[in-house]
Amino acid sequence: MKYRCKKVENCFAGARTYEYELPVTGQELLAYLKGWDIRENHKFRRPVFSAKQGALEIKGILAACVIKVNYPAAGWEYEKERLERWLAETEAQ
Amino acid sequence: MNNAATSWPKPPQVAEAVFEALSTMPGETNRGGVADFDVFEEVRTELAGLLGIDAPCQTALGANSTWGLNQAIFGYPLKPGDTVLTTHAEHNAVLRPLYMLEQKGIQVKRISVDETGRVRPEDWAEAVKIYRPKLCILTHASNVTGAVNDISVLAEAAKEAGADLLLDVSQTLGCIPVRLSEWKVDMAAFTGHKYLLGPQGTGGVYVREGLHLHPHMVGGTGVKSDLKEMPEEMPLHLEAGTGNEPSYHGLLAALRWIRQHPLDEKDLQEQTGRLSEGLLKLGCRVIVPDGPSTPVLSFTVPGISIQDAADILTGSYDIILRTGLHCAPDIMEDIGMQGGTIRLSLSRFTTEEEIEQVLLAVRDLVESGL
Numbered sequence: 001m002k003y004r005c006k007k008v009e010n011c012f013a014g015a016r017t018y019e020y021e022l023p024v025t026g027q028e029l030l031a032y033l034k035g036w037d038i039r040e041n042h043k044f045r046r047p048v049f050s051a052k053q054g055a056l057e058i059k060g061i062l063a064a065c066v067i068k069v070n071y072p073a074a075g076w077e078y079e080k081e082r083l084e085r086w087l088a089e090t091e092a093q
Numbered sequence: 094m095n096n097a098a099t100s101w102p103k104p105p106q107v108a109e110a111v112f113e114a115l116s117t118m119p120g121e122t123n124r125g126g127v128a129d130f131d132v133f134e135e136v137r138t139e140l141a142g143l144l145g146i147d148a149p150c151q152t153a154l155g156a157n158s159t160w161g162l163n164q165a166i167f168g169y170p171l172k173p174g175d176t177v178l179t180t181h182a183e184h185n186a187v188l189r190p191l192y193m194l195e196q197k198g199i200q201v202k203r204i205s206v207d208e209t210g211r212v213r214p215e216d217w218a219e220a221v222k223i224y225r226p227k228l229c230i231l232t233h234a235s236n237v238t239g240a241v242n243d244i245s246v247l248a249e250a251a252k253e254a255g256a257d258l259l260l261d262v263s264q265t266l267g268c269i270p271v272r273l274s275e276w277k278v279d280m281a282a283f284t285g286h287k288y289l290l291g292p293q294g295t296g297g298v299y300v301r302e303g304l305h306l307h308p309h310m311v312g313g314t315g316v317k318s319d320l321k322e323m324p325e326e327m328p329l330h331l332e333a334g335t336g337n338e339p340s341y342h343g344l345l346a347a348l349r350w351i352r353q354h355p356l357d358e359k360d361l362q363e364q365t366g367r368l369s370e371g372l373l374k375l376g377c378r379v380i381v382p383d384g385p386s387t388p389v390l391s392f393t394v395p396g397i398s399i400q401d402a403a404d405i406l407t408g409s410y411d412i413i414l415r416t417g418l419h420c421a422p423d424i425m426e427d428i429g430m431q432g433g434t435i436r437l438s439l440s441r442f443t444t445e446e447e448i449e450q451v452l453l454a455v456r457d458l459v460e461s462g463l
Contacts, residue, residue, distance in 0.1 A: 010417050011415070011416065011417025011418045011419055011420060011434075042459055043461045043462075044458075045410055046408065047409075059401070060408075064408070068404065070400065071119065075098070
């Protein structure tokens with residue numbers, strides 16, 4: 001699927017947080033994340049989700065098309081490349 | 094809730110003034126004369142009252158506080174071996190110029206602040222006696238906790254030790270009284286886009302009469318073009334290049350609006366107090382300065398990372414706030430928040446309903462089981 005990626009500028013030391021705008025909502029994205037540890041939390045005004053696989057964790061609002069990834073310190077460039085390759089190779093339904 | 098970064102909303106006159114300035118002939122077309130309207134001169138005159146100074150011309154106008162601090166720090170006559178005293182509460186706009194000065198042989202001493210981000214007067218007095226600094230640099234209020242420093246006491250100690258004082262009033266001008274002449278402050282940097290309610294791209298530095306700074310930036314001044322150096326008189330001495338006239342029209346409108354609509358400090362303090370009390374009741378860790386403070390507060394939610402909490406408050410509840418180190422990394426250890434904080438900062442336009450919404454959102458966060 002096509003995506004638009006931009007680094008999130010914040011004030012944390014060593015931040016490696018990126019946002020991805022996708023053609024699907026967070027809720028729809030979850031269907032593609034087979035084998036990931038998925039959690040939804042509906043207690044908030046706009047419910048949220050997180051999906052974890054190894055060191056990689058995706059978070060976002062279920063009804064929104066923007067997800068956020070805070071890459072781990074170790075091997076973050078590899079993890080970023082891995083996620084972006086997976087997104088590019090995944091066909092949005 | 095992010096007014097300590099950039100205040101919003103602004104009085105409508107601010108945007109109207111910027112639009113008007115961009116829609117009409119630039120002021121420099123006329124170049125002086127009785128018919129000329131000099132927006133920078135008007136701003137200086139309005140600012141003089143807020144800064145508590147008599148001579149408006151001693152204020153140089155530029156892009157922001159960082160510009161003013163750089164002018165002051167790099168322009169002040171320091172030589173290798175001289176000492177500068179500062180605090181852990183300072184912004185990177187102070188810290189980074191000082192790191193550069195250290196590389197040039199200037200000694201920089203930094204004193205810690207208390208657990209609420211305030212400079213302890215006894216520590217300051219001891220430090221100025223021990224280190225005998227030539228220059229002291231100090232923030233009027235912490236941009237992380239809102240704690241206001243007692244400048245009259247701290248300035249007196251600096252003066253007794255023979256030091257000049259540069260004060261950063263970025264977080265206070267337009268919010269609480271500033272009295273530079275009364276406090277005998279030698280230089281002060283300020284910005285227009287926070288509690289002065291003006292546009293970004295405005296700010297500057299006050300320099301007391303008799304103190305000569307070496308211009309950090311040189312160039313055209315529109316007058317005295319035959320000189321090879323910057324004109325000696327203030328403010329021209331520090332003002333090279335074309336000024337940000339549209340934004341200064343906006344700042345002028347804001348300053349006039351502020352003069353006509355004095356801030357109800359007590360009301361703002363009570364609102365900030367209600368917010369901090371509410372957060373404390375919800376079990377949050379909140380930095381609550383004892384004594385004077387700006388409408389800024391830092392907190393964390395136990396068991397939830399700062400980033401997760403902020404993402405939910407913003408993403409799920411549209412609460413605009415700031416997280417992290419807030420460009421003041423040295424303060425975090427002193428206040429026991431090494432990983433940073435979530436910062437909320439109110440303005441005169443913050444409503445009771447907005448405070449209630451924040452507390453309801455944080456309550457959901459605390460009860461979410463995240």
